[in-house]
Amino acid sequence: MILMTDLDKLGEEEMDVLKELGNIGTGHAATSLSKLLNKDVYLSVPKVKVGEIKNLSREFIGEVVAGVIIALQDLEEKKSGYLYIMFPEKSARKIAGDLFGMDELDEEMYASTIMEVGNILSSSFCDASADFMNIILLPSPPSFAVDVPTAVIDSVVSQMAKNTNHIILFETSLSSDSDIKIYLALLPEPCLLDDMMKIMGRL
Amino acid sequence: MSSVFLFISNESGKAIFLISGDVLVKSFCSLSDTCPFQDSCRSCSLLNAAKNYLAGTAPDSRIKTLDGELSAGIGEYKIGKNVLLKVMGLGSCIGVILSDVSTGICGIAHVLLPGASDRGETKYAETAIEKMVEDMVKMGARRSRITAKFAGGAQVFKHMSLDILKIGDRNAISVEETLIKKNIPILAKDVGGEVGRNVIFNPADGSMIVKYTAKGEVLWL
Numbered sequence: 001m002i003l004m005t006d007l008d009k010l011g012e013e014e015m016d017v018l019k020e021l022g023n024i025g026t027g028h029a030a031t032s033l034s035k036l037l038n039k040d041v042y043l044s045v046p047k048v049k050v051g052e053i054k055n056l057s058r059e060f061i062g063e064v065v066a067g068v069i070i071a072l073q074d075l076e077e078k079k080s081g082y083l084y085i086m087f088p089e090k091s092a093r094k095i096a097g098d099l100f101g102m103d104e105l106d107e108e109m110y111a112s113t114i115m116e117v118g119n120i121l122s123s124s125f126c127d128a129s130a131d132f133m134n135i136i137l138l139p140s141p142p143s144f145a146v147d148v149p150t151a152v153i154d155s156v157v158s159q160m161a162k163n164t165n166h167i168i169l170f171e172t173s174l175s176s177d178s179d180i181k182i183y184l185a186l187l188p189e190p191c192l193l194d195d196m197m198k199i200m201g202r203l
Numbered sequence: 204m205s206s207v208f209l210f211i212s213n214e215s216g217k218a219i220f221l222i223s224g225d226v227l228v229k230s231f232c233s234l235s236d237t238c239p240f241q242d243s244c245r246s247c248s249l250l251n252a253a254k255n256y257l258a259g260t261a262p263d264s265r266i267k268t269l270d271g272e273l274s275a276g277i278g279e280y281k282i283g284k285n286v287l288l289k290v291m292g293l294g295s296c297i298g299v300i301l302s303d304v305s306t307g308i309c310g311i312a313h314v315l316l317p318g319a320s321d322r323g324e325t326k327y328a329e330t331a332i333e334k335m336v337e338d339m340v341k342m343g344a345r346r347s348r349i350t351a352k353f354a355g356g357a358q359v360f361k362h363m364s365l366d367i368l369k370i371g372d373r374n375a376i377s378v379e380e381t382l383i384k385k386n387i388p389i390l391a392k393d394v395g396g397e398v399g400r401n402v403i404f405n406p407a408d409g410s411m412i413v414k415y416t417a418k419g420e421v422l423w424l
Contacts, residue, residue, distance in 0.1 A: 053315075053326070054276030057292050064417050071365055111362060141364035148416040150292030151359055151399025154277065155368040158295060158315045161278065161326050 017196050019048045021129055022170035022186055028128035029121040029184065030174050036120060037098060039176045046172035053157060053167050060149035061183065066092040066111075067152035068118030071140040072126065074195065080137055081188035082156050083125060085118045086149055091180045115142040121184070133199050135192070149183075160187065168193075208269035208287055209253050210407035217423060218249045219269075219287065219405055219412075222257065231403060231412050233423045267407040273311075278326030280312035280335045282342060288404040290355075292416060295371035297328070297355035297378050297394070298402030300411055301335055301387065303344040309406050310335045314355075317370070317377030328377040332385065351382050352411040352424060354393040354402045361397065371395065391424035 023046055034041040051059065065086040072080040087095065096105050096113040105113070119142050126137040145152045160167060170186040206223040218232035232238065232249065256266045272287035277296065281288060288311035290298040302309035312331040319329035340346050356375030360368055375394040382389055391411055393400070399416040413422040 052276075054279045056277055069365070069368070071367075115362060142362070143360045143364050143368060144362040145294075145359040145397075146361075146417055147294065147359045147399035148292045150277075151294035151357070151416055154293065154315065155295040155359075155370045157277065158326075158370050158374075159367050161315050165278075165324075165326075 014193060014197065015048050018168065018170060018188065018193070019046060021132060021196065022046050022048070022172065024132045025125035025128045025186070026172050026174070026184055028124040032120050032124040033117075033174055033176070033182070036117070037095065037176060037180075041174050041176045044173040044175070046170060049169045049171070050166055051169065053161055053165055056157060056167060057150045059169055059171070061086070061088070062148070064089050064147060065149055065152065066114045066144070066146050067149065068115055069143045069152070069156060070118065070122040072137045072192070073140065074138070074191070075136050078191050079189050080192040080195070081186060083122050083139070084153055084156070084185040084187065085121055086183040086185070087114060088181060089146070091182060094179050111144055115144045118142045118144070133196065135195055135199065156187065160189065163190070207257070208271065209256065210267045210269060210405060211249050211252055212265055212408065213248060213252065215248050217408065217410070220250065220253050222253065231414070231421065233421070235421050269407060275311050275313045277313050278315045278324070280310055280325055280331055282308065282310040282335065282338050284308050285406050287406070289401065291401045293355040293400045293402060294357055294359045295355070295368070295374060297353055297374050298400070299332060299351065299353040299378055300402070300404045301332070301339060301349050301351050302404070302406065302409060303339065303348045304350070304409055305348045306344050307406060308339050308342050308344040309404060310339055311402070311404055314374060314378060317373040328374060329381045332378070332381050336385070349387055350390050351387045352389070352391040352404070353378050354411060354413045354424075355400055356394040357396050357398055357400065359397055359399055393422060393424060
């Protein structure tokens with residue numbers, strides 16, 4: 001049975017479940033980041049929003065980011081959604097520099113470092129969601145681009161826009177020291193919400 | 204506070220300034236690549252001309268005011284007359300500008316997907332262009348005088364594992380094919396590459412201003 005959860009009619013309960021999933025996922029991601037950087041990492045209060053695609057650009061920060069996009073799949077290889085990790089350029093340089101103990105990195109090295117950090121964050125996000133509600137999410141290898149947030153994400157949005165005019169956005173940020181900040185967004189496909197609701201129904 | 208959009212062109216270059224009170228809020232300038240002040244304009248012949256014009260000391264026929272700006276969100280289009288038209292943060296998306304110089308009616312679309320929609324959704328290239336032409340004609344534009352410019356359709360990913368992200372080229376082809384099919388002359392385009400773009404249409408001289416979002420480079424086409 002395929003339940004198509006109607007995005008624009010998402011109820012309070014669905015939003016809460018999604019928020020909890022995101023919360024636990026980013027909590028684990030924050031722990032991994034903290035271990036990786038050997039620093040305290042703070043998590044902002046997450047937000048879940050349902051909005052129209054046409055207004056999406058208002059949701060993101062205006063500055064250039066190093067963006068990592070990871071597609072999430074379930075065991076049947078259905079697309080469950082996308083995880084979008086945005087590193088403002090200064091933070092990205094700082095993280096890469098700290099990890100290597102160098103100030104200057106060549107571009108190739110810099111890109112693969114940030115992708116790897118994205119990889120680690122998304123893997124812990126996925127592990128946590130599996131623990132929490134038995135939803136298996138398999139992360140794809142990361143895709144990487146440096147540009148303003150909407151320019152990086154719009155090809156993903158076009159995929160989602162084929163079926164809907166609305167998008168759900170789970171947003172939060174991780175920060176460490178004064179100069180490291182990472183923005184995380186989860187863009188779930190309807191099938192992830194359906195899976196979540198089925199599992200909630202069984203509880 | 205009253206804000207005013209000015210378009211200025213003189214022998215050194217062209218610029219659009221948004222001035223609110225005494226404050227220069229933003230500028231798009233054809234000289235920004237060589238300008239020592241970059242985006243933080245201080246003084247130059249263009250800005251000085253604007254200041255004098257606003258102070259009322261020097262009437263200048265090379266200065267035109269614009270009646271504000273309109274920004275089209277993802278998958279939308281906007282139509283106006285003598286207003287600055289914008290689409291921001293295009294990656295694989297395309298900004299399509301249609302304009303009829305004879306009546307001054309113009310429009311901009313933020314195209315998200317290639318092809319046409321059977322439900323009239325303007326996120327698709329063909330549907331967006333068709334509806335925009337219809338609306339412009341309703342507003343008084345002459346169908347036969349409409350021309351087009353477009354930019355976008357980049358492939359911003361340097362490292363990519365997902366094929367679905369390669370949609371920029373398909374968007375660009377779809378826009379171009381639609382315009383050719385509809386006999387709308389294409390006056391300028393800037394598509395592809397690895398750069399995100401902001402696309403702005405200046406109705407005062409019909410130019411499309413393309414700003415590369417990551418590098419800050421500006422083209423006037």
